Amino acid sequence: MGQGRRVVLFPYPLQGHINPMLQLANILHTKGFSITMIHTNYNSLNSSHYPQFTFHSIFDGVSETEASKLDTIDLIALINLRCETPFKDCLAKLLSDNSEEPIACLISDPTFHFVQGVTDTLHLPKFVLRTSGVLSFLAFAAFPLLRERGYLPIQDSHLEEAVPELPPLQVKELPVIDARDPDAFYQLVSGIVNEGKTSSGIIWNSIEELETLALATLHQDFSIPMFPIGPFHKYFPAASSSSSSLLAQDQTCISWLNRQQPKSVVYVSFGSIAAISDTEFLEIAWGLAYSKQPFLWVIRPGLIHGSEWLEPLPKGFLDNVGGKGHIVKWAPQLEVLAHPAVGAFWTHNGWNSTLESICEGIPMICMPFFTDQKVNAKYVTHVWRVGLKVGNMGLERGDVERTIRKIMVENEGMEIRERMLNLKEKVNVCLKQGGSSHQALERLVSYILHLH
Ligand code: UDP
Numbered sequence: 001m002g003q004g005r006r007v008v009l010f011p012y013p014l015q016g017h018i019n020p021m022l023q024l025a026n027i028l029h030t031k032g033f034s035i036t037m038i039h040t041n042y043n044s045l046n047s048s049h050y051p052q053f054t055f056h057s058i059f060d061g062v063s064e065t066e067a068s069k070l071d072t073i074d075l076i077a078l079i080n081l082r083c084e085t086p087f088k089d090c091l092a093k094l095l096s097d098n099s100e101e102p103i104a105c106l107i108s109d110p111t112f113h114f115v116q117g118v119t120d121t122l123h124l125p126k127f128v129l130r131t132s133g134v135l136s137f138l139a140f141a142a143f144p145l146l147r148e149r150g151y152l153p154i155q156d157s158h159l160e161e162a163v164p165e166l167p168p169l170q171v172k173e174l175p176v177i178d179a180r181d182p183d184a185f186y187q188l189v190s191g192i193v194n195e196g197k198t199s200s201g202i203i204w205n206s207i208e209e210l211e212t213l214a215l216a217t218l219h220q221d222f223s224i225p226m227f228p229i230g231p232f233h234k235y236f237p238a239a240s241s242s243s244s245s246l247l248a249q250d251q252t253c254i255s256w257l258n259r260q261q262p263k264s265v266v267y268v269s270f271g272s273i274a275a276i277s278d279t280e281f282l283e284i285a286w287g288l289a290y291s292k293q294p295f296l297w298v299i300r301p302g303l304i305h306g307s308e309w310l311e312p313l314p315k316g317f318l319d320n321v322g323g324k325g326h327i328v329k330w331a332p333q334l335e336v337l338a339h340p341a342v343g344a345f346w347t348h349n350g351w352n353s354t355l356e357s358i359c360e361g362i363p364m365i366c367m368p369f370f371t372d373q374k375v376n377a378k379y380v381t382h383v384w385r386v387g388l389k390v391g392n393m394g395l396e397r398g399d400v401e402r403t404i405r406k407i408m409v410e411n412e413g414m415e416i417r418e419r420m421l422n423l424k425e426k427v428n429v430c431l432k433q434g435g436s437s438h439q440a441l442e443r444l445v446s447y448i449l450h451l452h
Contacts, residue, residue, distance in 0.1 A: 002033035023232035113191025136372035287400020
């Protein structure tokens with residue numbers, strides 16, 4: 001379909017943004033488009049895994065050491081600052097190169113908030129790929145209003161109040177983060193919304209059936225085309241996520257899972273950014289141990305504040321749980337969630353993890369940390385009703401134990417599992433011929449081909 005046209009993609013260099021952008025590149029490639037990736041040298045992509053794409057690296061000069069000293073918001077601000085000029089130079093050069101297929105458009109991540117300015121100057125149509133859900137974006141778009149009406153900054157005395165402008169959210173679920181510089185966060189959010197609003201269209205790794213209300217509201221508020229074409233990772237059922245993984249995935253997970261009973265294991269992972277204190281870490285560890293369920297736990301280096309890796313784990317912990325626990329630094333998550341031994345996913349509710357869990361029909365234990373994770377967890381517990389929240393009153397081992405047992409062995413867990421299987425079916429239909437995502441992708445491809 002897209003033969004003879006090139007699409008340039010510009011992923012944001014964090015794991016939860018890289019995975020869906022590379023998946024989108026694969027999707028468009030199967031539709032006949034040639035693909036060029038522009039990527040930063042910070043968290044650089046491994047081009048050898050994608051011989052079918054062309055890669056151009058831009059120099060941002062952000063080192064691991066520099067990045068490790070910053071909070072996420074300051075890091076994002078720095079990357080934005082350092083990337084604008086090299087990105088513009090790189091794109092201008094690509095546009096003036098006549099030896100390749102003509103470039104139809106750019107697809108960028110709106111976390112880069114300078115891109116629209118560049119593409120306006122270069123007269124190139126630009127789409128954005130939003131790697132989170134629609135409702136959290138609507139909440140971002142409402143930030144000026146929420147600040148005006150006093151919902152933001154959040155005050156402890158209002159946490160339980162509903163936000164009627166954004167059903168079904170309560171104040172405590174608004175997508176904020178404890179940033180060193182709150183203004184930098186508000187600026188980032190406004191930049192993300194602006195990149196979306198001014199683009200030729202927004203591509204979502206989401207699904208019409210999951211976010212019907214939010215999409216309808218967005219259609220009213222934004223006069224640009226929307227393309228909910230997710231879940232991206234399901235376009236290629238056999239594909240793994242190892243090719244876009246920044247950390248090495250520990251394959252011992254799979255041989256360990258092979259030795260467990262069907263649906264018996266709690267898979268625990270809080271994604272690539274969230275971090276916990278050593279006190280929280282111990283409550284999780286003892287809660288898992290007391291639950292007596294087997295667990296596969298991803299403890300990324302840096303997950304525990306102030307520790308390199310497993311130092312706070314009590315000596316002999318894994319021996320004491322009698323072989324019921326397996327700890328790794330990073331897992332092949334898609335393969336883990338698809339494994340028959342996995343019965344629940346204790347997650348931070350990053351959007352990718354949430355979608356990946358739904359697609360495999362795995363009930364969730366929700367422990368959101370910040371921004372869209374809080375919105376996604378609300379969907380899981382109150383809208384789709386396919387999971388339970390843990391740590392409502394602070395993380396405590398007794399609560400952890402009870403929540404795990406509820407989801408794994410009690411009636412409530414059975415009901416959740418049944419709803420989750422229905423949801424999984426519904427979602428998996430959307431990629432089939434005539435399904436909502438299938439149709440949205442056809443629209444996107446035709447839209448790109450008719451740009452001039
Ligand atoms: N992931 C993985 N191995 C792990 C943990 C996570 O491959 O041990 C992948 C996961 O499949 C997902 C991504 O990393 O695609 C994390 O994205 P998400 O949006 O869930 O969270 P973030 O890391 O952005 O907070």
